[in-house]
Amino acid sequence: MTDQINVGLLCGGVSKTFGNHKALIDVSLSVNKGEIVTILGPSGCGKTTLLRIIAGLELPDNGFVFLDSEDITRVPASKRPINTVFQSYALFPHLDVFSNVAFGLQARKTPKSDIVLKVRNILALVRLDGMEKRFPHELSGGQKQRVALARALVNEPKILLLDEPMSALDAHLRSQVQEELRTIQKKLGTTFILVTHDQNEAKRLSNHLAVMHEGKIIQFGTTEEVFTKPANKFVAEFLGATNFIDASRVSDTVYDTHYGPMLVNDKPNWNNGKIIIWPERIQIRADAVPGENNWFSGKVMDRLFNGDGVDILLVKDSDDDVPEKPILVKAKPDFQVESGQRLGVFFPPEHLVPLDKHTLN
Amino acid sequence: MGQDSRPPKIRAQETTAKEILTQETTANEAPARQIQAPIVPPKDKPSAKDKTKTLIWLGEFTTRFSLRLRALALAGPPLLWLTLLLALPCLLLTGLAFTSRGPYGEIVFELTFDNLARLFGRTNFGWSPAFLYIIARSLWVALVTTVLCVLLAYPLTFHIATRPAKKRVYWLILLVVPFWTNVVVRAYAWLLILGPQMPPAQLSAALGLIRDGAPLYPGPLAVYLGMVSTFLPFMALPLYTSVERINWEILEAAKDLYGTRYMIFKQAILPQTRPGLAVGIIVTFVPAMAMFVVTDILGGAKSMLIGNLIQQQFAQARDWPFGAALSGALMFMTLLILAIFRYRQRPGERVGGGLFTGFR
The missing domain is CATH 3.40.50.300 (P-loop containing nucleotide triphosphate hydrolases)
Incomplete structure (x- = not known):
């Protein structure tokens, strides 16, 4: 202090x-x-x-x-x-x-x-x-x-x-x-x-x-x-966050989400709530192992050049018909990917921030 | 305007093409200015006939001739009205000042400076400043009235301007209501209030300020009460238009920068309210100088002002030429004051809009 x-x-x-x-x-x-x-x-x-x-x-x-x-x-x-x-x-x-x-x-x-x-x-x-x-x-x-x-x-x-x-x-x-x-x-x-x-x-x-x-x-x-x-x-x-992920408690450190089970370092004080992750914290990895904790393989919805980098919008590929809010991932400006292609990403547990439920929303 | 979009009429007039081009660009930037700005003639002057035909761009293609015609049509009627009913009578009156009065009050048309000499104090029994004294007193009464009105109008307008927007209307109505009552009626109302049976007079008598059973009129107190109550709206309304638009952040900045009350007024309030204050002072001072109703009813003989004197010359004394000389003196002083005011407007002080900021 x-x-x-x-x-x-x-x-x-x-x-x-x-x-x-x-x-x-x-x-x-x-x-x-x-x-x-x-x-x-x-x-x-x-x-x-x-x-x-x-x-x-x-x-x-x-x-x-x-x-x-x-x-x-x-x-x-x-x-x-x-x-x-x-x-x-x-x-x-x-x-x-x-x-x-x-x-x-x-x-x-x-x-x-x-x-x-x-x-x-x-x-x-x-x-x-x-x-x-x-x-x-x-x-x-x-x-x-x-x-x-x-x-x-x-x-x-x-x-x-x-x-x-x-x-x-x-x-x-x-x-x-x-x-x-x-x-x-x-x-x-x-x-x-x-x-x-x-x-x-x-x-x-x-x-x-x-x-x-x-x-x-x-x-x-x-x-x-x-x-x-x-x-x-x-x-x-x-502050400009866009990636809000609904999560529900499975065990003390593991929470189930739309994108698969996630290991969380900060323990939330709820059973059902929201987790955020900043787009630049999400890591793009070719060695994705779907099904394991914090790994997610998604379909690229769009790739947008924003000046200092590339914004990639990822959706879960399994349910095409259901409209969902995509996950925003930031990549280096030279990162090439086509719409419709699949992309494996990793959510580092230390960067998953549970939002406090008892204050606002 | 692009080159190609010019109508063929202009393209044909190659002699004045340059002039048109420059006018086009300036007109596009500031169309309003073009009306007032004198059009600089090119070196090889086109004939008068050409001039009336030259097209200029002013939001539309038009000629100078038709613009002048339009201006005349718009300004003509009011100009005629003012000339016939204001300028001409004023000139006649001024001319009258150089005639003399016949034995039965008729006007004798014969050039003389007797009235002016009388005004400046020549009498049959040597020099007497009686009339000059009355003029000076008129100036003094008008000045005191104006100062009192300014002192009252500032707190009043600040009070109104800081009320919620809805309530301001009521305050302004309260301020304007006296306008709807005739000055004579209001003056008599003051007579009633200041009468011997009323509390103000009785209190003054109890304090030994006046004789027991005497009214508070005639006298300076009654005159100034009547004058200030008559002219306060004249001062407050123009001032209010300035106060209402004050940038309060500038006042706060002055406070924030350790400004004293005097500094806040001088550096933050006065510069922002100067336009309204200037108008207020003029519309108060000028008619206050010519006021005769209030002083007639509330003032008594000792409070005679130039307004009373003029009224007396025209009505009772039937000496129109001398009345005209006095009126001329009053007009001259009014114009002098207006001229001084105009001269005093410095460029750095022109904050916001206002009647006198657009003069030059």
């Missing part, structure tokens, strides 16, 4: 209701210093509300927010050492880049020479040097975003909040900005809390990941943990 001293931000039992809509229900979250934590979830799951409560722009109905073991639940946004990069960037349209970035420093009565120095340094960091005199309407989307980032970072906040920071950027800019964000975060060591609905962004950026659904955090863990072992069907689906 995490070191107590290392905890930067701690939210406990946070609830918030708007009218009859429960935006947050008893949410707890702890964020380590110097990490990037992503709050991931579909729109309307309450992730932005949680971010606004951390920023101090919203007061929770219940619960507390601690920053460096200091209660800041009722401290207004203007007094918190936390800054936000807003989704719309919210730059002051009548102020130029320099004044936008200097706003927070001026508000805190920083000496003029310090302001000039700090603004220059931070603009260099986000590669906007020479743009001081430009107005927001003269900037591109990516530049506006970097101004918003600089405007927040120049105050040296303890925590930087980013509300869907990539949503207004083109796809090719996104990966570039993600890399830049990581670099900047490493350089400054600031704690970043990021809200997004894009699982790829979460995967690429974060150390820890909190998946939210209908006002609750339903899984929290390191990004690796969450992606390899999603707790339930909702998380698995949201």
Whole structure:
């Protein structure tokens, strides 16, 4: 578990209701210093509300927010050492880049020479040097975003909040900005809390990941943990899993499935439930022995080239007439196979992840 | 437009082909601009006859001549109306200022600057600034009224804009309802409220602020109450249109960046509401300067404004030429204020739309 001293931000039992809509229900979250934590979830799951409560722009109905073991639940946004990069960037349209970035420093009565120095340094960091005199309407989307980032970072906040920071950027800019964000975060060591609905962004950026659904955090863990072992069907689906296998218990470690008996390393807590396996974990083997545990020989329904590899859709060959959801297998781009051909695959027991039945679905 | 899709008519006119091509491309990019932008004539000028026939692309093929005709047909009737009923009377009135009054109140058409001299204080007994003083007081009353309206309109419009969408309508109706009541009726209503038997006057009397049994009118308090209640909707409605469209995230950003209340207002609220505020100030200040009903009923002799004076000259004194001179002075001040306002609109401050952002 995490070191107590290392905890930067701690939210406990946070609830918030708007009218009859429960935006947050008893949410707890702890964020380590110097990490990037992503709050991931579909729109309307309450992730932005949680971010606004951390920023101090919203007061929770219940619960507390601690920053460096200091209660800041009722401290207004203007007094918190936390800054936000807003989704719309919210730059002051009548102020130029320099004044936008200097706003927070001026508000805190920083000496003029310090302001000039700090603004220059931070603009260099986000590669906007020479743009001081430009107005927001003269900037591109990516530049506006970097101004918003600089405007927040120049105050040296303890925590930087980013509300869907990539949503207004083109796809090719996104990966570039993600890399830049990581670099900047490493350089400054600031704690970043990021809200997004894009699982790829979460995967690429974060150390820890909190998946939210209908006002609750339903899984929290390191990004690796969450992606390899999603707790339930909702998380698995949201993270892009497609291979859901119905399984029923035969013995303690062996479960019977549509694709034959499977040996499972993680013991499920049910007798009938679902197992998932990530497509890239399924191994294509020529030496398939049908009938044995974890071996499956299927008929290729389709082969799709997807850019970095080949997606192969496999169905059980014995019952042609019954429509079934195919198993998705990922192969190397040069892997050749024809539709209708048979293919032997192996499901490694350590990569079969049973989904928790008692939480969502 | 591809080369081949041009109709044969154009292809035949090789002399102006270049011009047409450039117009086509610009028109395709910004068709609305093409209407206003002056069309640059080519160096070898085609004859006037050619010009009317040259086809230009504006969503359809048309000629400049037919475009002008269309514009005239659209703008003609209102222009005629304004010319006959506004511009012409104003000019007549200005001309009247340089005539003089006959012994029976008739107008003597004889060029004279006596009225202007009188306005600037010449009397039979030496110089007296009485009329200039009234003009200055009118400006002052209008200014105070406007400032009070701004101070009240900001919290009011923010209150309305932050209500749920359904409830805003009711608030706006409440704001507009006084519009449906005549100014005279409202002024008399204030007279009633401020009367000696009513609680406000009695309370003031009890506190020793006024004589026992005296009303709270006439006086500045009554005038400003009447003025502000009359002009608050003029200020609040245009301001509301700006406040309603405020990007609240910018306010939150200002808060998030440690902004004080003053900074939040100056850097986040004011720039976003400036268009509505500008319109509100103009539609409040200008009519407030000419107001005479409220001051007539609630003000008494000491509160005489230029509006009262003009009304007096035309109605009681039957001195139309001097009334015309006073009206001219009022018109001049109005235009001056509008000019100052237009000059003050700086390019960096043009946030969103609004009446005055499209001026230049």
